[in-house]
Amino acid sequence: xxxxxxxxxxxxxxxxxxxxxxxxxxxxxxxxxxxxxxxxxxxxxxxxxxxxxxxxxxxxxxxxxxxxxxxxxxxxxxxxxxxxxxxxxxxxxxxxxxxxxxxxxxxxxxxxxxxxxxxxxxxxxxxxxxxxxxxxxxxxxxxxxxxxxxxxxxxxxxxxxxxxxxxxxxxxxxxxxxxxxxxxxxxxxxxxxxxxxxxxxxxxxxxxxxxxxx
Numbered sequence: 001x002x003x004x005x006x007x008x009x010x011x012x013x014x015x016x017x018x019x020x021x022x023x024x025x026x027x028x029x030x031x032x033x034x035x036x037x038x039x040x041x042x043x044x045x046x047x048x049x050x051x052x053x054x055x056x057x058x059x060x061x062x063x064x065x066x067x068x069x070x071x072x073x074x075x076x077x078x079x080x081x082x083x084x085x086x087x088x089x090x091x092x093x094x095x096x097x098x099x100x101x102x103x104x105x106x107x108x109x110x111x112x113x114x115x116x117x118x119x120x121x122x123x124x125x126x127x128x129x130x131x132x133x134x135x136x137x138x139x140x141x142x143x144x145x146x147x148x149x150x151x152x153x154x155x156x157x158x159x160x161x162x163x164x165x166x167x168x169x170x171x172x173x174x175x176x177x178x179x180x181x182x183x184x185x186x187x188x189x190x191x192x193x194x195x196x197x198x199x200x201x202x203x204x205x206x207x208x209x210x211x212x213x214x
Contacts, residue, residue: 003041004039006038007037007039012036013035014034015033016141017032017111019031020046022068026066027066028066028067029046029067029070030046030047030050030088031044031047032047036078042078043074043075043076043085045074046068046071046072047070047086047089048069048071048090048093049069050067051088055117055118058117059118061151073099073103075103075104078107081106082107084101084103085100086100086110088110088111091114091126092126094129094130094133097133101136101196102196106136106137106183106186107139107181108130108136108138109139110139110140111142112142113142114143114154115153115154116151118154119155119156123142123154124156124166127158131160131161131163132162134196135190135193135196136162136186137161138158138159138160140157140158141157142155142156144170144172145174155170155173157176159178159181161181167179167180
């Protein structure tokens, strides 16, 4: 269906995320696909970070019980713009976004079903942080409404620029949002405040693994 729409209208289509046949009979992958103007598959990303959380009285989810994690960091060139692919809970893991930025991504896609319980406090903050850290545009469509039996989704799809300014955001209803992306302005941000260029990789050493809090 998505490939057909891309070919029919001559547009690129990012197909959000959906279940793809997984590595075994009990689990699927949570997968994003990107199709080019001819309807050809240009990229496939399988969500790496799985939503295993337990917030008493608010949200309970163990995605890993039914979904297998992906292992590949994926970016795709769309009309000369490199786009980094992520899904939902990946938003909480800045390492993934930094790798994508260092691989040339200027736009970071985050199709999501971010929950109402966490989205009210964290959604926009995290989107703006990932945009500012990586001096990249962030495109973040988010599901809205009930997703039984686990949670209610927050909505508020958003587009954020490399300075962290929210260019567009959705109201509390099903809709679409759009924005013009000024790539020249992005270049100016990266030239005038060159935080990516000022990294010091030789000083970065991963700490020994410490068991997380229960």
